[in-house]
Amino acid sequence: xxxxxxxxxxxxxxxxxxxxxxxxxxxxxxxxxxxxxxxxxxxxxxxxxxxxxxxxxxxxxxxxxxxxxxxxxxxxxxxxxxxxxxxxxxxxxxxxxxxxxxxxxxxxxxxxxxxxxxxxxxxxxxxxxxxxxxxxxxxxxxxxxxxxxxxxxxxxxxxxxxxxxxxxxxxxxxxxxxxxxxxxxxxxxxxxxxxxxxxxxxxxxxxxxxxxxxxxxxxxxxxxxxxxxxxxxxxxxxxxxxxxxxxxxxxxxxxxxxxxxxxxxxxxxxxxxxxxxxxxxxxxxxxxxxxxxxxxxxxxxxxxxxxxxxxxxxxxxxxxxxxxxxxxxxxxxxxxxxxxxxxxxxxxxxxxxxxxxxxxxxxxxxxxxxxxxxxxxxxxxxxxxxxxxxxxxxxxxxxxxxxxxxxxxxxxxxxxxxxxxxxxxxxxxxxxxxxxxxxxxxxxxxxxxxxxxxxxxxxxxxxxxxxxxxxxxxxxxxxxxxxxxxxxxxxxxxxxxxxxxxxxxxxxxxxxxxxxxxxxxxxxxxxxxxxxxxxxxxxxxxxxxxxxxxxxxxxxxxxxxxxxxxxxxxxxxxxxxxxxxxxxxxxxxxxxxxxxxxxxxxxxxxxxxxxxxxxxxxxxxxxxxxxxxxxxxxxxxxxxxxxxxxxxxxxxxxxxxxxxxxxxxxxxxxxxxxxxxxxxxxxxxxxxxxxxxxxxxxxxxxxxxxxxxxxxxxxxxxxxxxxxxxxxxxxxxxxxxxxxxxxxxxxxxxxxxxxxxxxxxxxxxxxxxxxxxxxxxxxxxxxxxxxxxxxxxxxxxxxxxxxxxxxxxxxxxxxxxxxxxxxxxxxxxxxxxxxxxxxxxxxxxxxxxxxxxxxxxxxxxxxxxxxxxxxxxxx
Ligand code: ARG
Ligand code: ZN
Numbered sequence: 001x002x003x004x005x006x007x008x009x010x011x012x013x014x015x016x017x018x019x020x021x022x023x024x025x026x027x028x029x030x031x032x033x034x035x036x037x038x039x040x041x042x043x044x045x046x047x048x049x050x051x052x053x054x055x056x057x058x059x060x061x062x063x064x065x066x067x068x069x070x071x072x073x074x075x076x077x078x079x080x081x082x083x084x085x086x087x088x089x090x091x092x093x094x095x096x097x098x099x100x101x102x103x104x105x106x107x108x109x110x111x112x113x114x115x116x117x118x119x120x121x122x123x124x125x126x127x128x129x130x131x132x133x134x135x136x137x138x139x140x141x142x143x144x145x146x147x148x149x150x151x152x153x154x155x156x157x158x159x160x161x162x163x164x165x166x167x168x169x170x171x172x173x174x175x176x177x178x179x180x181x182x183x184x185x186x187x188x189x190x191x192x193x194x195x196x197x198x199x200x201x202x203x204x205x206x207x208x209x210x211x212x213x214x215x216x217x218x219x220x221x222x223x224x225x226x227x228x229x230x231x232x233x234x235x236x237x238x239x240x241x242x243x244x245x246x247x248x249x250x251x252x253x254x255x256x257x258x259x260x261x262x263x264x265x266x267x268x269x270x271x272x273x274x275x276x277x278x279x280x281x282x283x284x285x286x287x288x289x290x291x292x293x294x295x296x297x298x299x300x301x302x303x304x305x306x307x308x309x310x311x312x313x314x315x316x317x318x319x320x321x322x323x324x325x326x327x328x329x330x331x332x333x334x335x336x337x338x339x340x341x342x343x344x345x346x347x348x349x350x351x352x353x354x355x356x357x358x359x360x361x362x363x364x365x366x367x368x369x370x371x372x373x374x375x376x377x378x379x380x381x382x383x384x385x386x387x388x389x390x391x392x393x394x395x396x397x398x399x400x401x402x403x404x405x406x407x408x409x410x411x412x413x414x415x416x417x418x419x420x421x422x423x424x425x426x427x428x429x430x431x432x433x434x435x436x437x438x439x440x441x442x443x444x445x446x447x448x449x450x451x452x453x454x455x456x457x458x459x460x461x462x463x464x465x466x467x468x469x470x471x472x473x474x475x476x477x478x479x480x481x482x483x484x485x486x487x488x489x490x491x492x493x494x495x496x497x498x499x500x501x502x503x504x505x506x507x508x509x510x511x512x513x514x515x516x517x518x519x520x521x522x523x524x525x526x527x528x529x530x531x532x533x534x535x536x537x538x539x540x541x542x543x544x545x546x547x548x549x550x551x552x553x554x555x556x557x558x559x560x561x562x563x564x565x566x567x568x569x570x571x572x573x574x575x576x577x578x579x580x581x582x583x584x585x586x587x588x589x590x591x592x593x594x595x596x597x598x599x600x601x602x603x604x605x606x607x608x609x610x611x612x613x614x615x616x617x618x619x620x621x622x623x624x625x626x627x628x629x630x631x632x633x634x635x636x637x638x639x640x641x642x643x644x645x646x647x648x649x650x651x652x653x654x655x656x657x658x659x660x661x662x663x664x665x666x667x668x669x670x671x672x673x674x675x676x677x678x679x680x681x682x683x684x685x686x687x688x689x690x691x692x693x694x695x696x697x698x699x700x701x702x703x704x705x706x707x708x709x710x711x712x713x714x715x716x717x718x719x720x721x722x723x724x725x726x727x728x729x730x731x732x733x734x735x736x737x738x739x740x741x742x743x744x745x746x747x748x749x750x751x752x753x754x755x756x757x758x759x760x761x762x763x764x765x766x767x768x769x770x771x772x773x774x775x776x777x778x779x780x781x782x783x784x785x786x787x788x789x790x791x792x793x794x795x796x797x798x799x800x801x802x803x804x805x806x807x808x809x810x811x812x813x814x815x816x817x818x819x820x821x822x823x824x825x826x827x828x829x830x831x832x833x834x835x836x837x838x839x840x841x842x843x844x845x846x847x848x849x850x851x852x853x854x855x856x857x858x859x860x861x862x863x864x865x866x867x868x869x870x871x872x873x874x875x
Contacts, residue, residue: 001863004370005312011130012045013037013088015137020127024145024189026099026109030058033092033127035137039084048084051124051131052094053077054106059093079128092128101125102781102822105375110255111214113150113190115268117261120311120374123182133181133308134417141174143189150189152212156180156264158246176264178244179415181307186263188212188251195221199229202236207243212251213274220275223286223676224250227293234294234328239406241301250274250293254748255782257825258378260292262299269296272749272784278674278715280747283684285716286676290332295325306410309417311374315366315442316420318378319386323394326387333678340540340566341616341678347541347567350388351629354380354544358447359632360835361875362868363474367420367442372867375825381445388544389441393427395486395514395542404430437484437518445474448483450517452549456532463529465489465537468521469545475875485517488542488565491526491533496562502527511564512539534558539565551575557603566617573607573621576600577649581630584645589638594645596652604653608660615668616682619689624649627798637839643762643799647696654693665690665705674715681717688721695729703731710736720753727761741777751777752788759792765800766808769793780819783826790815794833801833802840806847809834813851816865817858824862831855831868849873 014037021032039046057074060067062081073080081088101108106125107116116122124131141155147170153162157176164170195218196210209228211221228250235241245265252274260269273292276285302324303317326346330339357363357380364377366386371377394402405427413422420442428435448471455464467487471480490512491499498511505527515524534555538547551559551572559572580600587594607613607621627646631637654661668687670680691709694702706729710722723740726733737754744750758764758772772778772789780786794801794812801808812833819827837848855861856869 002370002372005310005368008310008312009045010042011040011132011135012043013048013084013130014040015130015135018129018137018139019142020139021142022144022187022189024098024114024143024150026112026114027097029096029098029107031055031094031096031127033090033094033129035090035092035129037088037090037130039086046083048081048088049130050079050081050092050128051077051121052079052128053121053125054096054101055125055127056095057092057128058095059091061091063087063089077124094127096126103825104255104257104783104823105825107187108255110253113188113192113253114145115188115190115251115253115255116186116263117257117268118185118263119183119261120378121183123185126185129182131182132310133183134310136179136181136307136415136417138179139176139185141176141187142171143174143187144169144171145189149191152188152190152192154186154188154212154249154251154266156184156186156266158265178264178305180264180304181417184262184264184304184307186261186266186268188266188268190251191215192251193218195225197225199232201232201242203242205242205246207232207245208247210247210249211274212249213271214252214254217252217271217275220277220280223276223281223289224252224269224274224293227290228297230290230332231294231297231328234331235298235301235324238327238331239301239324239403241410243300244305245300248297250296254784257783257823260296262296262303264300264304267296269293270784272752275749276676280716280744280750282715282717282720282753283676283681285749287329287681291325291329294328295321298324298328301410305415306413307417309419311371311377312368313419314374314377315382315386315389316418316423318383319366319388320390320423322383322387323390326391335678337566337614337617338678340570341614341620341682343540343567344570344617344620346384346387347571348629349380349384350541350544351632352626354385355447355546356628356632356836357381358385358445358474359472361475361871362832362835363445363477365443365445365477369443369476373824373828373863375864376828376867385544392438392441392486392543393435395488395540396516397427397431397433401431402427435484437482440481440483444471444480444483445477446471446480448480448485448543448545450485450487450538450543450545450547452535452537452547454535454549456529458532461527461529463491463526463533463535464523465515465526465535466521466523467515467517469517470520475871482518482520483543485543485545487515487517487537488512488539489515489524490536490539490563490565490568491529492536492558492562493531493533496558498564499529499533514542536563536565536568538568538571540567541571553579553599557599560603560621561606570617570621573603574625576603577624578630578633581625581642581645581649582633584648585630585634585638585641588641588644588648594648596649601653601656605657605660608657608664614679614682615686616678618664619682619685622653622686622689628795631798631836631839634839636841637836638841639798639802639844640804647762650693651696654696658694661690661693662702665694674717684717684721688718688725691721692725692728695725698730700729703729707736710740716750716753720757724757727757727763730763745777748782748784752784755785755788756792759789760796762797762799764793764797766793766803766811769811780815781822783823786819786826787829790819790830791833794830802844804843806844806851809847809851810854813854816855816869817861820858820862820865824864827862828864828868831865831872834869834872837872 016036019034023030099109105122143153153172155174160173162172192212194210194212252271256270302320330342408430409426501508556572563569668683713719
């Protein structure tokens with residue numbers, strides 16, 4: 001059943017207060033809910049509709065009187081009281097079985113303790129309630145549980161009292177002083193320990209910060225705590241937003257569907273985004289923790305204080321909060337070059353995951369118009385493209401203008417549930433700007449293509465850039481209208497320096513001009529241009545578009561060598577590589593001989609050894625476009641040819657640059673105690689990239705280098721990189737794999753890495769994956785573990801996933817079905833691996849369709865998986 005944005009109606013009743021009482025028991029938890037409501041004047045309906053799923057109704061009283069069965073209607077997912085009075089107090093008692101809840105939505109048990117996940121629609125699995133984000137209320141929560149097994153009882157807000165009860169039980173009473181929607185409710189009843197400290201806000205107010213983890217993990221909480229303090233400070237300084245509670249808690253749980261959840265005052269996190277020390281976590285893990293801790297903390301204002309009217313508005317909070325966490329991470333690095341490195345990473349994510357989504361069967365606007373299952377719309381489009389849309393306001397309005405817009409947004413909408421349009425209106429009104437056309441970024445799906453052409457008139461000293469735009473049709477959406485696109489442009493002279501810019505005779509005052517493309521086609525005239533420039537277009541990736549410009553190799557080499565905009569400098573290198581990768585792929589397919597030109601190798605060499613550049617940038621510049629990104633450039637995808645072509649290029653680079661790679665390997669060692677700072681991480685990144693290159697050739701002389709790093713590494717970044725390089729070398733590395741496993745068998749997150757590395761290795765075929773699944777440490781029930789092997793194989797190992805006999809597609813179908821019986825949200829994510837099936841060569845396509853049909857026929861099938869596979873088959 002499809003739900004449409006246009007069908008929104010206000011809730012028939014509004015909730016004032018909610019008092020919840022929990023008697024926690026894994027098999028049989030009793031939830032008592034006393035809720036006061038009144039009829040919403042904005043609604044015509046007098047029917048009081050509550051949502052409920054997988055819970056048993058035990059008792060129901062309205063205004064003190066038990067309701068007889070005829071006075072309410074119990075549907076499979078709703079409880080309706082027709083023609084209810086204007087003012088209502090409901091007392092609802094329900095039963096649920098947390099230990100049987102494998103969906104990890106609602107109240108569930110993980111490693112013997114209780115946790116909740118209510119976004120988007122999990123609260124209805126706990127009690128009957130108008131479970132929609134535009135119903136905001138004040139909550140008081142009483143938790144009762146066995147004291148021995150669940151010594152820690154947490155919920156949102158402030159602890160009012162706690163104490164002992166009969167029978168070895170105890171209680172804790174919590175009150176959240178702020179109105180909130182039900183999706184922000186949380187409780188934890190667990191055996192946990194915490195790192196805590198009092199922290200002083202800029203205003204002088206003291207707050208209590210806690211990071212709760214299972215015993216044995218207290219040696220892994222420092223970085224999360226530090227990141228939390230940095231986040232609090234950053235939001236005060238950049239946006240003037242202060243923590244509004246006296247207490248802020250982070251809880252880590254090993255079974256979790258997503259990354260983390262911003263429940264008011266009680267953020268619940270996947271352990272992956274909390275636990276870190278040098279022994280078990282990599283540089284990437286550290287960066288992930290900083291970003292996610294920031295993200296959830298920033299939601300306290302963008303999401304919690306101002307929330308969404310309905311789930312179609314999800315990007316209102318997610319796009320904005322991703323943008324905020326991106327800016328936070330960039331500011332934490334502090335340098336311009338470090339900021340650029342984070343930006344390049346964002347561009348890579350968009351191309352790797354969002355552009356394909358925009359071009360596939362699940363394409364949807366940043367603000368979708370319809371969905372079957374909202375959990376399928378926590379996507380890279382809503383999150384990452386949504387963040388790009390927010391970033392474009394800042395590009396158009398400037399940092400100060402953006403801040404003014406944010407201030408007005410909070411002034412207008414604090415403690416309200418609003419829409420994406422309200423955010424846009426605040427940005428426009430605070431800056432006296434017309435942003436009407438900008439709305440299309442929210443309503444139109446698909447990645448716009450901007451085509452540029454240029455013309456230099458030496459006599460007139462003018463340089464014209466003509467920009468035109470188009471956007472491909474997407475399922476259900478044709479005939480797109482022009483977007484309002486900020487296109488940042490700089491002009492490089494023959495000396496490699498930025499030219500001073502004037503547009504139509506007016507001095508720009510900066511070496512980058514932001515051109516505002518609003519029509520299907522527009523020409524912009526730069527004046528007083530003394531020589532033919534090389535244009536640097538879409539600097540800093542100023543809009544989430546594909547840029548087409550017929551760059552010559554010479555121009556790209558110029559940009560790769562000189563562009564002051566690091567993103568476009570990197571981009572020039574990617575274009576040079578992509579053009580060659582596509583030619584090589586065609587050559588592989590035709591059985592022609594493969595060759596790589598010296599010019600390209602020389603350019604790679606120049607970047608590799610350029611000591612004026614950050615190591616992190618050099619690493620990014622040397623990483624070739626992924627097989628997925630190459631595939632997106634092809635009409636008909638041949639994954640085996642792509643793999644062979646890319647491997648050929650890597651091997652050639654490795655051979656030609658062997659001495660330089662070895663020198664960089666030595667020069668970028670980071671002796672001494674581990675630190676996750678960007679400088680050191682960048683060095684490790686470059687060093688380990690060099691190592692991977694050095695091990696590409698079978699029988700590489702540098703095998704012992706990797707072996708030594710593997711054995712002597714003092715941190716997980718270096719150890720895992722060495723193991724990965726060894727696995728990819730194609731040598732027999734069973735002994736190393738075993739010793740790694742033995743060393744880290746007790747660290748679930750490291751065991752995940754162990755599975756993931758093997759799942760993604762091009763020499764791991766489907767038979768090998770099946771064998772790995774027999775390993776005692778493998779389980780489908782834990783999302784991190786399932787993702788570590790299955791997702792890495794299906795999404796990050798294309799040459800094996802697309803095995804010609806279709807065996808991996810069968811494997812995929814089998815496990816989507818198996819996972820669906822346990823956890824539909826995780827199953828539906830795996831189902832997305834087939835999104836692009838129509839692009840593959842016919843022989844593969846037929847087998848992919850067969851696998852999709854096999855899943856579609858399976859019964860029972862969740863809404864989640866059904867939506868994904870039926871859209872794939874239909875589009
Ligand atoms: N709001 C969370 C975040 O982005 C994501 C939770 C989504 N969970 C879900 N099951 N859909 O921070
Ligand atoms: Zn979020």
